[in-house]
Amino acid sequence: MVRVRTLKFLEMKQQGERIPTVTAYDYPTARIADEIGIPLLLVGDSLGNVVLGHDSTVHVTLDDILHHTKAVVRGSSKAMVVADMPFMTFQVSPEEALRNAGRLLQEGGAQAVKVEGGHRTAETVHRLAQAGIPVMGHLGLTPQSVNQFGGYRVQGRSYEEAARLIEDAKELEQAGAFSIVLETIPVELARIVTRELRIPTIGIGAGPYCDGEVQVLYEMLGLITARPRKHAKLFADLNATIRAALTAYVDEVRARQFPTLDHGHQLEPDVLERLQRHYRSRH
Numbered sequence: 487m488v489r490v491r492t493l494k495f496l497e498m499k500q501q502g503e504r505i506p507t508v509t510a511y512d513y514p515t516a517r518i519a520d521e522i523g524i525p526l527l528l529v530g531d532s533l534g535n536v537v538l539g540h541d542s543t544v545h546v547t548l549d550d551i552l553h554h555t556k557a558v559v560r561g562s563s564k565a566m567v568v569a570d571m572p573f574m575t576f577q578v579s580p581e582e583a584l585r586n587a588g589r590l591l592q593e594g595g596a597q598a599v600k601v602e603g604g605h606r607t608a609e610t611v612h613r614l615a616q617a618g619i620p621v622m623g624h625l626g627l628t629p630q631s632v633n634q635f636g637g638y639r640v641q642g643r644s645y646e647e648a649a650r651l652i653e654d655a656k657e658l659e660q661a662g663a664f665s666i667v668l669e670t671i672p673v674e675l676a677r678i679v680t681r682e683l684r685i686p687t688i689g690i691g692a693g694p695y696c697d698g699e700v701q702v703l704y705e706m707l708g709l710i711t712a713r714p715r716k717h718a719k720l721f722a723d724l725n726a727t728i729r730a731a732l733t734a735y736v737d738e739v740r741a742r743q744f745p746t747l748d749h750g751h752q753l754e755p756d757v758l759e760r761l762q763r764h765y766r767s768r769h
């Protein structure tokens with residue numbers, strides 16, 4: 487089975503076909519997403535908050551992303567798998583970025599990587615693209631810079647910030663990025679960026695005018711106990727479903743209703759009889 491390639495996303499933009507994207511961190515959910523035809527799976531470093539229980543993505547390591555990328559790749563056969571490059575795996579130098587991105591493709595099995603940042607990341611994007619590594623950019627609220635931003639705030643509200651973001655997006659496209667995530671920016675700014683670029687934009691908290699949308703899977707499925715963010719929608723409440731299932735399980739085990747004899751494995755009658763004869767005689 488051939489996976490979706492970067493060219494497909496360009497075609498989708500040209501044809502006005504939306505690009506639904508989700509984050510993926512594990513084999514079973516990657517499998518479901520792939521089977522229903524989601525073309526792009528992002529092994530995001532939101533893994534840190536959502537799966538590993540960290541308070542930010544800053545703690546996520548290359549090995550964490552590698553480990554989960556392998557599972558997502560095993561669970562999918564059609565979607566393009568994009569592995570996020572964690573904090574400090576691409577900022578030090580383009581050479582180090584190249585080595586680390588190479589591992590995500592060679593060892594992890596990803597088809598592309600994502601890097602956060604605009605102008606300051608453009609040279610690295612260029613080097614990766616030159617080496618044949620498809621790169622997704624990421625602008626706006628880039629969570630790895632949360633300590634610099636001083637919190638998770640909407641980005642690009644002022645004219646200067648907005649104009650810089652548009653120029654950053656153009657620079658990333660020029661550098662060879664095949665798409666750009668726009669996170670938590672005003673709707674109209676996302677619309678301008680999307681119009682200005684040949685490559686597709688994938689929004690999250692950026693309104694309805696991007697070429698695609700990405701959501702954090704465990705958030706949209708209600709697996710995170712904290713309330714979903716403004717831009718997220720609960721498409722299912724798995725938290726409530728799992729709680730109800732576990733409560734029923736605990737109740738049944740305590741009440742000796744589960745497991746029943748039907749869930750057990752029986753001995754052959756002759757074996758049972760011999761066992762009973764032997765052990766009864768010893769008591």
Ligand code: KIV
Nearest residue numbers: 509530531532667690
């Ligand atoms: O890590 C992540 O999940 C992301 C998406 C929110 C774009 O970067």
